Amino acid sequence: MSDHSDVKDMRAWLEGERSGLSLALNTARGGLRILETLGVVGRHGLGWALGDRPPIPALLRATFESLGTTYIKLGQFIASSPSIFPEEYVEEFQRCLDRTPPLPFHYIRDTVEAELGSSLETLYEFVDPKPLASASIAQVHAAKLKDGRDVVIKVQRPGVKNVLLTDFNFLYFAARLTERLAPGLSRSAISGVIEELQAGMLEECDFIKEAGNLKAFNVFLRNTGNTQAIAPEPVMSHTTGKVLTMERFFGVPLTDMNVLKKYTDDPAGTLISALNTWFSSLMMCDFFHADVHAGNLMLLEDGRVGFIDFGIVGRIRREAWNGMAAFFDAIGRGDVRKMAEAMVVIGMTRDEVDVAALARDIEGLQGALGQVDPSALMQADRNDKEVNSLLVDIVKIGEGHGIRFPREFALLLKQFLYFDRYVQVLAPEMDMFSDNRVDMFGSIEEIPGGFLH
Structure with a gap:
């Protein structure tokens, strides 16, 4: 009787927890991303089974890098959290770099024009096609406004937020299932860490919030009479959640x-x-x-x-x-x-x-x-x-x-x-x-x- 009850409890719990995962599966992109994730994990796991057996931290780091944005950020979280993760993982994930091949410039043009509602030539006097920096969430280009001001444009990579939501819903579901099946792990609050990291990364994807941070920091400097430091001023007329235009230093x-x-x-x-x-x-x-x-x-x-x-x-x-x-x-x-x-x-x-x-x-x-x-x-x-x-x-x-x-x-x-x-x-x-x-x-x-x- 108790076994039947346990099965019912597990089924009810899975139904409740499945809502987060279903959000990721509601779109074709979400489903494909989960299939891609399972494929990458399977490929690395197969290599392990066939005898290519690096230390577990190194295997995880290589897998994370293959999976891209979300997992690279998760790796960096591990690298900067020695209060949570074992030393060998912290050291290994120091090698998890947040550098990615640059996007072709037409992706940058398309995103900026879609977000700001005008052609690049109407919005800016000049935009350098060669990026100043390229990372997993955004790419940065030098530019000049029509009034002659030098700026940089931080442009979010296409589909990044959808990938983050899909990945984190999948990770959260897996963590909750793991905690349910192995209650001793719940003390480490794996799902709580994932929730915290998801909130932080989604905030990092909101360039309006980053623009607000820039403005608030400069207000703090003015209020404290600090003339020795400065942060770039955002150009709000050329800024959205996916495009941040700011003063160039x-x-x-x-x-x-x-x-x-x-x-x-x-x-x-x-x-x-x-x-x-x-x-x-x-x-x-x-x-x-x-x-x-x-x-x-x-x-x-x-x-x-x-x-x-x-x-x-x-x-x-x-x-x-x-x-x-x-x-x-x-x-x-x-x-x-x-x-x-x-x-x-x-x-x-x-x-x-x-x-x-x-x-x-x-x-x-x-x-x-x-x-x-x-x-x-x-x-x-x-x-x-x-x-x-x-x-x-x-x-x-x-x-x-x-x-x-x-x-x-x-x-x-x-x-x-x-x-x-x-x-x-x-x-x-x-x-x-x-x-x-x-x-x-x-x-x-x-x-x-x-x-x-």
């Missing part, structure tokens, strides 16, 4: 030391401007730039720091930032005891933590931090590996004491470590923590309620 990446010296004789001052801007955004803006890797920070020709690419932003809850701020402050003071106490606050654990033992382990990590090769920052691939290695070490120390960190901690800490490496490369004589020109936490008292509102 001219300058050099902050990590291009050889060229940077031609623009400024004070690289430390440039870094301080970037640091103060980013730290104040944590406390006084609704979001922070969550991807400050090499290339997304520029020294402009007029001496300002340009923050570009606001497709990925982070939002930190007040409680989380309170703990993180205490952690960063403790790093600056070299107080391993306070660092340990802050890690206990940030982490999610019901167990009693031996703070003294945790502090001793952190003290050992501090020595390793001082031995990192700063030249790694000059090479994007090595930079990612160095930064994530530090994250993995910190997370491993915490987990060794029963502490499990929320992903927002790793996301924020990763940006913090990027800046630490920038300082080591561009201004090695500067102590980021003790230099009185760097204002990490001084503005907190100016905000009603202390931290984030």
Whole structure:
């Protein structure tokens, strides 16, 4: 009787969960995408069965890259989430690159004209057919408006949103089924991670929201009297959900030391401007730039720091930032005891933590931090590996004491470590923590309620 009841329960549950998957199957494209996904997985699985057996993380990474946009982004999520995934997967997915062959220009023309309702020649004085960049979600082209302003056009790849919806509905359904069949896995909230990632990626596909992020960041800069930094201004008359036209910046990446010296004789001052801007955004803006890797920070020709690419932003809850701020402050003071106490606050654990033992382990990590090769920052691939290695070490120390960190901690800490490496490369004589020109936490008292509102 109970077996019959279990079967009925499973059937009822599958009927309820099937609604998400049916959304993907409602269109021919959705169905074809699922068939394509199954084909790719089957091909890689067959190779494994026939004896081509790389390590499982490498096999998954190769499969993800074959599956394209959604899975590449999922791979990058794994790479930046050592608080969730095992070290060997985090390291392997560092190789999951978000670069794709450029689309033929006629796709760009067709999308822009369909979205903006006019011919390309009517809308722009000039559009360079050769892309500045090509990634899995969008392609970027240099252009000039009719009034002479230099801009860039970010154009969404055809069908990307439909692919994302199909893939994530399929992944969510598979995750829920897996959790149902293996209840022990539900503690890891696989479906919850997929839902969170889907929301973030769909937001990244909405260029109106990205334009709003650009505008909001510039409003934050004006409201705080910050004249040292800037983000591109969007051109809303030439922007839709799939096409983003924005001011073009001219300058050099902050990590291009050889060229940077031609623009400024004070690289430390440039870094301080970037640091103060980013730290104040944590406390006084609704979001922070969550991807400050090499290339997304520029020294402009007029001496300002340009923050570009606001497709990925982070939002930190007040409680989380309170703990993180205490952690960063403790790093600056070299107080391993306070660092340990802050890690206990940030982490999610019901167990009693031996703070003294945790502090001793952190003290050992501090020595390793001082031995990192700063030249790694000059090479994007090595930079990612160095930064994530530090994250993995910190997370491993915490987990060794029963502490499990929320992903927002790793996301924020990763940006913090990027800046630490920038300082080591561009201004090695500067102590980021003790230099009185760097204002990490001084503005907190100016905000009603202390931290984030």
